[in-house]
Amino acid sequence: MTATATATSLSRDPRQIWRRARGILLALALLVIAGIAMALVRTGDQHGRLDPRSVDPNGSRAVAQLLQDRGVSVRVVTTLDEATTASGPDSTLLVTAPNMLTGHQQAVLRATMERQGSRTVLLAPGPPSTDILAPGVTTDSPASVRALAPQCSLPEARRAGTVDLGGERYRTLAATTSQACYPSDGLPTLLRLKSGADSDVTLLGSADILFNQRLAQQGNASLALQLLGSRNHLVWYLPSLTDPSATEGEDSGEGIESEEDFFGLIPSGWLWATLQLAVAALLAAIWRARRLGPLVTERLPVAIRASEATEGRSRLYHRSNARDRAATVLRSATRTRLAPLVGIPATEAHSPESLLPAVSARLTDGDGTRLRDLLFGPAPADDAALILLADQLDALEREVRTS
C-alpha cells in the first residue's frame, strides 16, 4: 500500500500556518493600536503634576514662567544627589512630594535642610515624612482645599491675603518655634519652622496654589512667588522612582553597595562566560524539551484481582473482631471434611450426636468433652484462642487422616 505524501503528512504547510495565524495576528494588532489610542486620548490627571515644564491643568509651568520673568532661575532635578548639590545658601529647595521619599532619602534631605542658610519648601508632607523632615510637627485629619484667610503675622501671608489652601493640617509641640498661618478649623495649613541655625523650612498643607489652573485665583500667585522667589535660584525637586538613592541604606541584609563590591571582586571575564553558559543552558533546554512526536495514549483494562472480595471480607472480620463467625466457618469446614473420613453422610456432618462418637472412635485418646469443645464449642474469647483453635482443628484433621 502506498499513499501520497500530502495524505500522510500531519504537519501544516506554510499556507495553512498563515491561515491559522492571521486571525490571531489581526487581533493582536487591533489590541496594540487600541491601547496606544486610549493612552493618547486618556492621559491622566497625574501626568506632569507640579512639573514646571507642564502646561496641564495640574502642571506648574505658569509659576515657573513668572519666577523666570522675575530673574529667578528654575532648575528641575529628579534625583536626591542633584537636589543636595544644587541647593545652597543662595537658593530655595522645593520638594514636591516628600511622602514619596524613603527614610534614608529623608535623612539625607534633612541634613541638607539644616545646612547654613538653606531655605526649603515642602509640599503636603504627611505622616510618612513629617517625623524626619519636620520633627516636633504632627498632622491631623486632612481638610478639603478652600479659600482661607492668613490670620497670622507672617509677612508673605499678610501680603498674599486669602489663598486656596487645605489638605494636611499641622499641630506643633510647645517646644518648637514656628509661625502658623491659614488655619482650617483651628489648625494651620501653612507652617514655617526653623530647621537649623540660619535656615528655615515651610510646610504647605496642599500644593494647589502652584497648579496652572488655580494660580490666577485668590492670592495664590502672590503667595507662591513669595515663597519660591525669595532667593536667586530655585531648585525644583521632583522625586522619581529611577533615583538610585531610593534603594540605598535599606536595613535589610546586604545593600547594593556590598553587592557591587562582591561583583566588583570577580573579573568581568567570569561574568561574561557565565552569561554565555546560560545561553548554552537555554539551548540545551530547547534540545531536551523537544519530543520526538507526542505521547501515545490507549485505553487500559481495569485491573481487579479476583480475590479482592474475599480479602475484603477477611479484613472486615478482623476489623470487627468477628471471632465467633470465623470460628464457626473453620469448624464447619473441618466437620465437612471429617465426615467422609469417618464414614458419616455429609447431611449428618453437623450433628454432634452422630459425628462425635465416630471421630472419637478413630482417635487414640478420644477425650469426648475436649472433642466436643473443639468441634461444637463456644466462640473463642480472644485472638490467641482463635489461633489456637485453628491449629487444633488442623491437628485433629491430620490425626484422623493418618489413623
Place this chain on the structure above:
Amino acid sequence: MALTGRTALLAAIGSLPVGILAPSWTGMLAINAPLSLAILCDYALAAPVRTLQFARSGDTTVRLGDSAQVQLTVTNRSRRRLRAQIRDAWPPSSWPSGAEQGASRHKIDVPAGERRRVTTVLRPTRRGDRPAERITVRSFGPLGLAARQGSHRVPWTVRVLPPFTSRKHLPSRLARLRELDGRTSVLTRGQGTEFDSLREYVPGDDTRSIDWRATARHSSVAVRTWRPERDRHILIVLDTGRTSAGRVGDVPRLDAALDAALLLTALATRAGDRVDLLAYDRRIRARVQGRAAGDVLPAMVNALATLEPELVETDARGLSAAALAGAPRRSLIVLLSGLEAAPIEEGLLPVLPQLTQRHTVLLASVADPHAEQMTKARGSAQAVYEAAAGTQAQAQRRQVSEQLQRHGVTVVDAIPEELAPALADAYLALKAAGRL
C-alpha cells in the same frame, strides 16, 4: 524545528573565548551570531519532511506472546540527503514496559531519490487491535546543529490474537477421542447414541441390552450395540460481564475462559460436532455461527481477539434468550461464567430451567488459587481471619455448584491452567455417556 546537543555544546565551548578574549557584548555577539547563522543554514539545508512518502507492509496478526514485524518504507523524493531519526509510534502495550524506546526508534540515511526500509518489531502484551499511531521524522541538517521535525500518519493495524496456550493438551485429548470412536460401540444406550449393530452375547454384557426379537430369530442370544452420535451442536456462551474482569494471577478470568473455549472448539470440530459461539454481557459482543468445520477455529480466534470484559452486571435473562435463539436444535450449551453466589442465584438460577428443558448445560468457571492459599493461612489473628474468609468463599462456591448440579447442570470449576483440559475432559465424558 529541533536543536541538537551539538548546538548546546558549541555554545558552552563559546564561553571560553567570551570569558578570556572578549568579555563584553561584542564578544557575546561574535560567538552567538555565527552560531545562530549556522543553525538557520542547517535548518534550511535539512531534507524536507513533508514530501517524504511512506508505505507499510508486514504482519497483520500476531499471537499474544510472539513478535510481529512491521516494515516501513521511506521514500525520499527531495534533492537533499535525508539523515533522520524516525519514531514509529504504536500504543504503549505493543511492547513490554521499557522496551518501547529501543524498538520504535530508527536511525535512517536516505540519499536523494532513493528509499530505505526499517522494521519495527512489536511484542504486544495484551490482546486486541493495535493501530499504528503517527510516524515522527526528525531530519537533521548537514552540520547536525538543527533539524526539521514533522509527522505522518500511515494506517496499519496489528491484531493480537489469544495465545491459545492450551493447544498443547490437544493431542492427548484427540487420542482419547479416537479411543472413544474406535470402540465403535458401547453397550449403554443414552441420548445421542445411534444403533450400530447386533452381536453375540458374551458374559459380562449388560443384560438390559439383549435384543429379544433378534434372539428369537437367531439361535443364540444377540445384544444391540450403540455408538456415540456425531454432528451434535455445541454453543459456547462467554459471559463478558464484571465477574470476567477479575484477575487471577494477573490474567483476567476472561482470557482463561477464551483459552478453554478455543481448546473445546478445536476438539469438538475434530469430533465432527458443530460449534457456535456467543459472547454476552448486556448485549451480544461477539458471535460465530454456522461456520464450516475447517473455518470455525480461525473465525473464533478473530472474533475473540478484540473481546474485553465490561464492568457491568450480566443480564442473565437476555443471555438465556440469546442462547436459546442461537441454539434452535438440541445442543450442549457451555456457559463460561463465574460461580459467584449473587449473580448465579439472582440471575442464572431463575432462567436455568428454560435452558435445561431442551439442552444439556455445562457451566465452566475459573477458580482462584489465591483463595485456596488463603484457607491455609495460620499463625496470626489476621491470617486466621483470612483463612476463615477463604473457607467461607470456597464453601459458597461449593454450595452454588451443588445447587446447579441439582438442576442437572454439569459444573467444571478449575484454576486457569487446568480449566481448558478439564472442560475438554468434561466434554469427552458427556460424549462417551451419550448425553450430547
